[in-house]
Amino acid sequence: MPDLAKDTAAPAPGTGEALLRLEGVTLRFGGVVAVNDVSFEIRRGEILGLIGPNGAGKTSCFNALTGVYQPTSGQVVFDGRPLGRRKRYQINRLGIARTFQNIRLFQNMTARENVLVGADSHHRAGVLNSLLRLPLHRRETAEGNRRADELLELMDLGHRGDDLARNLSYGEQRRLEIARALATRPKLLCLDEPAAGFNPVEKQRLMDLIRRVRDMGNTVLLIEHDMRLVMGVTDRIVVLEFGKKIAEGTPEQIRNDPAVIAAYLGVDDDQLTDEEENL
Amino acid sequence: MPGTSPPSPLEPNRVVPLSTFLNLTFTGLVVGAIYGLFALGYTLVYGVLRLINFAHSEVFMWGSFAAVWMMTLLNARAGSGGPAAVLYLLLALLAAMAVSGAVALLVERVAYRRLREKKSPPLVALISAIGASFMLSEIMGLRDRIAGWLNLDGVLGDYVRPARENTQFVNPLPNATLLDVGGFQVRSTQLIVLVAALAMMIALEQFVRRSRLGRGVRAVSQDAEAAALMGVDQKRVVQLTFLLGGLMAGAAALLYLMHIGVTRYNVGFILGIKAFTAAVLGGIGNIRGALLGGLVLGLAENYGSQLFGSAWKDVVSFLLLVVVLLFRPTGLLGESLGKARA
Amino acid sequence: MSTSTTSTTSPKPERRTLGERWADLPKPVKIVVWLAVALFFYALPLLNPPLLSTPESDFGSVMFTVASYALVALGLNIVLGYAGLLDLGYVGFYAIGAYTVGVFGSLHGSLPFWLLIVLAVCISTASGLLLGAPTLRVRGDYLAIVTLGFGEIIRLVALNSEWLNQSRGIQDIPRPPDITIGGEPVFEVPRLLWDGLTATVDLGNTSAFLEFGLLDGVPYYWLALSVIILVLLGDVLLQDSRVGRAWEATREDEEAAELNGVPTFRYKLLAFAMGAFIGGLSGALFAARQGAINPETFTVQLSMLFLAAVVVGGQGNRWGALVGAAVVAYLPERFREFADFRVVVFGLLLLLLANFRPQGLLPPRRARRAQRAGKRLAELEGTEEGARA
The missing domain is CATH 3.40.50.300 (P-loop containing nucleotide triphosphate hydrolases)
Known part of the structure; x- marks a missing residue:
């Protein structure tokens, strides 16, 4: 991988x-x-x-x-x-991960959350783990956040993590799409x-x-x-x-x-x- | 299955005499034609706006009351017959179509226009229409109270009460038996309803296909932007669409009353789901599809109620809706108001 | 394009909103505040505050009604607000929960109360899965009609089925078991009696802890409130997790979510099932409080009121859903002359909100976040855009 x-x-x-x-x-x-x-x-x-x-x-x-x-x-x-x-x-x-010709981000989620959705594709914590905050949830949350940090940094979006996707500039949105796709490994x-x-x-x-x-x-x-x-x-x-x-x-x-x-x-x-x- | 199992409730109905079957088929077609007429409002609006006209059920309900009230106003007597009866029915038809058309335009203006101009997501428009729908139905259900407030109770007494119960429709035409072959009966009212519904639908189809306004409707439903560029006034097309759907629902309401005989403030709810089912079944957005869907639904419902008991009629049509959505969401004839062909 | 929503208001000095200040409070303080709020709500029917109290019906019972609407609204909020599925047949799950308790507690069995609750929840969740599995693949607006039909079918089944006692409904539904010491209540909590703005303790009118009687609605309210608190807790934890993110992504753009590894159908089904779970639970509590149910309780109008609760409050905001439920359930009780007109009034409210404030009275976090960020961006943008050009 x-x-x-x-x-x-x-x-x-x-x-x-x-x-x-x-x-x-x-x-x-x-x-x-x-x-x-x-x-x-x-x-x-x-x-x-x-x-x-x-x-x-x-x-x-x-x-x-x-x-x-x-x-x-x-x-x-x-x-x-x-x-x-x-x-x-x-x-x-x-x-196989992809970006879209016409940008399709989760516009009302933050840049970080967008990347986290991608990172979640390899996570396994479901309802029970999330509800009880079991170790698997905690481990994956930490891992996802670390990965989001890395990818946002890589795409020059480190300072934009907490902004909503739709408030990013056009170029930033394109880069965020790449970050989200990369997050799915x-x-x-x-x-x-x-x-x-x-x-x-x-x-x-x-x-x-x-x-x-x-x-x-x-x-x-x-x-x-x-x-x-x-x-x-x-x-x-x-x-x-x-x-x-x-x-x-x-x-x-x-x-x-x-x-x-x-x-x-x-x-x-x-x-x-x-x-x-x-x- | 063990041989000692109690007799299934289906057992007594297993062998159906041919005459029963024919009767079921005929009344199924009659009811189905009414569904089809009612369904046009869903199909037309969906074809043009890609939205479900949720309040269309109340458009129908208001039309049905207009017909009932017209008969009260004319002081019609059931089965009196003669030329007067025909005139009365035509007046009731006019009243129902006028009121339904007006309510449909009102719904367009109040529930849809602003959202269409704002390009809101479909679910928001749906919620808006749900609000309008419940208002329209409850206002009818509370008409006695409202009349009381306005001190019109004395004048409107016959029209507003009982507000939450069934209201009888007085049909001045006698219901003659035209044909009776070994138990298979054709009654005059049924025949009139069937023929009238088909005639209305053919008229509508010809209108949409041939008239200039109808071409506008087709153009917008095929490609709204291109139509706008070609100078089609979209606002007027949308209004026309609602109006046509409303007129047809008004006609359907009168025919429904002739066939069933009663209405009430929430009659539109279940009937609306069925008409919507008919529209989806035939291919929503497709005018001929609405008729076909209505007829199929009418038959399915009648056969189903014979099999499972008439209490389960509504369940049958609901299941049909689910099955259609699952296996053929574009309906039997496909979704194409644009082409307006089968 | 994407920044078209930015407002052009004149730059104001950055003011911290209440939410931001709250977020900065240390954790122990937050916990204490939460406990105080919870305590206040537990005590509310006993405080009997003059303006809030309902003169024409028992305030405790009204509060129970409010609580059961609130529970339903929380469930529907998961379905509609989080996953973006318009469920117009939510009353169906409510009815299934209520009927399960009625059927197995009174009509065809006499299972113990807590088992009944578990059974009710299981059956309504299962029916949610059963309905959702085939229908959640259809278009969003079609789903609305299918669920509408479902809600009505449940009512019709209850009305037509001999086994479910048809229109007679079910009586003698078991109440929750009392928690007593040797037949005596653990303690009795007195109420306040108000005369203008002065309150006296009314020792003659007490609520027994914990006795589920016929008249006093307060213990049922306590039970429902406890359930609400548990559900809220779960809601908070779930929304801030992989599951919550998957719902949000699915609602935002289903295809993009799918192509980024979110099994959207599975998550929609999950939301639907959780909604059914909570709806069934609420219905079960309702049946236990009423003691008797019949099909006419579970009409489509009730579904509409549930929908109104979530839409009025703000889809996607759990606090909004609670406020909306309180509005929908409480106002008609407080102003009785208004009760018959509530469907009209809330229909009008739905219409107006959809047209003028689709985000509801209390928009969810993300909508407010967007507005704030938009404002900030408007200020920054001038310089940034200039540099780019």
């Missing part, structure tokens, strides 16, 4: 064995095929970027591997086990456009943060529109277009892949940002 204070060195980027594999995943809504027979893997300790133009099926893909949707066919194998028909909270407990952290709405300085800070999270031994899946950010931070990239995988490789390979250039990079950056705004 990866811990923040992990002492084992992270494996060299992109060389670890597969942590998660998509095997021919297809996702169909009525007549629309959102994801079409997509296969790729995420390796332990890497930062994988998932990119593609709008409507390419990135978020659907993402939802399939976090258990929000069941794939119509194909399967997702995580840590050697197929996700199958597991419930969403069970998938989280297996070790994921093996794989999935970030859905974490830099949306950020200015370049904030994006730079976020990139550093993502790297730091990875260097602590986490594996990261990153969906992002901003090409600079993706190229700068990821170890490998998977490109989707119209629900199909059209390329996979290192940022260098992707930059020079004709199919990708045709599909995506041909569009210049300004236009991309415009599209983003229109979301």
Whole structure:
């Protein structure tokens, strides 16, 4: 179980064995095929970027591997086990945590409480333990608080712990979502456009943060529109277009892949940002 | 099961003669059509606002009293017949629809509008409507006291008493037996109720489908924002939706009175749950679904009461609601006021 | 966006609220204050304070009614306030608790009182699980209708079932056993008699400790108050725990909670069952006090009054629920002419509150916290935003 204070060195980027594999995943809504027979893997300790133009099926893909949707066919194998028909909270407990494109914090809980909810996912104290304040409750409360402190500190939110989530600034809310997700002790952290709405300085800070999270031994899946950010931070990239995988490789390979250039990079950056705004 | 077990209460009813079965089916359809008409108010409002119009049950109840009072006002005599009877019934229908429509608009104005403009969460709107619902029903249940306060007891005596008991509806039409085949009977009132309910529903469906106003309703229910951008006046559409639901509930109230004969201040409560069940059963937001749901519920209820005893009729429909919500929450025909098709 | 709720009032010098001052008091002081408050409430029916006392009905009995509403409100507050589930059939659990005591204590058995209470609680909790397991997966507003139906079905079953004595109801329900020494009460507590603002001790009108008689409502009130204190204690401990956080997260955003490892369905079911537990307990106490019950007690109107208690007080705030229950149960007794109109009045109150003050009279901690933090943020924000831009 990866811990923040992990002492084992992270494996060299992109060389670890597969942590998660998509095997021919297809996702169909009525007549629309959102994801079409997509296969790729995420390796332990890497930062994988998932990119593609709008409507390419990135978020659907993402939802399939976090258990929000069941794939119509194909399967997702995580840590050697197929996700199958597991419930969403069970998938989280297996070790997949995520953030949301449109921030979904518990707005009326404090920042600390948000993180504690995440930390609780590995706790076991139920009604009896809580009512009688048995040792298990006390031990877990202490552990949760310690973890919340660490994570808030890591995300530069140390001073905001007692503020309600909805009173945090936009950037702070995004970081709090990451802290909450990390609190569930994921093996794989999935970030859905974490830099949306950020200015370049904030994006730079976020990139550093993502790297730091990875260097602590986490594996990261990153969906992002901003090409600079993706190229700068990821170890490998998977490109989707119209629900199909059209390329996979290192940022260098992707930059020079004709199919990708045709599909995506041909569009210049300004236009991309415009599209983003229109979301 | 040991052979010595006491006879099950189901035993005597196991073999049902065909005529009983047919009677159950026919009255089930009659009651079901009334449920369907009543259910339109739930379906329309849900289609447009995505909210349960909790006070719709009282819209129905007020309509039923309007019909009763109209008959009292006209001094109608039961079964007197003739053209006057038809006129009386039409006047009662008018009164019921007018009062129900007005109460529905009042509910929209008082319980929903402000919350809709504030975009409050659905549970807040529901609580608001629950408050309105209990007020409306209790005001009717306390009408004798209120009349007393206002010193109108002498004038309104016949209308306000007994406030908490059943109030009789005087039906001036004679209830003739039109058909009697080996015990299977079709009575004129039943036939009128069934036909009238179906006619009202067809009229409503055509209105929503073909008229300009109806198109506005469909547009808002499909995509409120797009409709607003296209210049549909949402406030008016919502009002119209409540009004249409209210008018239909008023009509349903009169038909209910013709079929059952009595009403009371809390009649809307159980009937409201049933009409809501009908709406969900057919697919809430779906106009034809409301009819289908009503008919299915009416039949299920009648067959159920034959099986378990009529005291358990309401339990049967409640269980049906739970089962539908569990296994087919979008109903038999799916939820689509937008398409207004089956 | 997320800070749209911040108010723009002019900056005021930071004033510590009562709550903050209270939080800073040392623990022993707090305990003493709590004990004093509890003692005051135990003594309340005997103090018989002039303005508060009910001239037309026995104040002790009224206080018992208030207490039983308060207990119900605490239970419903867990369901509605914490887990965000609108339960309109709460009266069903109340009825199940009452009928269990009636059926096994009088109609079809004569189990000892305390066993009856345990049985009542078990059966109502089980029925909560039974109702919740299939229905808690449906949409929130559908749940309201399903529970509404459930409450009514319970009444109809009682009304139609031969075994439950139909509309005749159940009589001779056992009272709690007296705690006496050789048949004599342990001691007798006198009441105050008020003449204007001067009080005299009325030795002729005493409450026996602890004798559960027919007339004197005070011992029942004591019993109910003790139960309330226990439930409150549990409530406080539970809310500040993994369970309480899971409820809050589920109510805030069910999907986000689920994806962060909260088994939301299980927690909703837990809240529902705990609500049923407390509702059943309250119903059992009610039956024991009344001695007789019939189906007409358990109407949907009662559910509405319970709902009003929680909404009026402030969903999610246990103290609010208690205050709300006191308002709903006490006012009609204090002003008898108002009793028949209480459903109208509280219906109106629900309507007005939903429209103008949905957080209730005493909003929960989180809502107040939000307002305060919002104000503070409004002051800070100018500088911070400026630096960011």
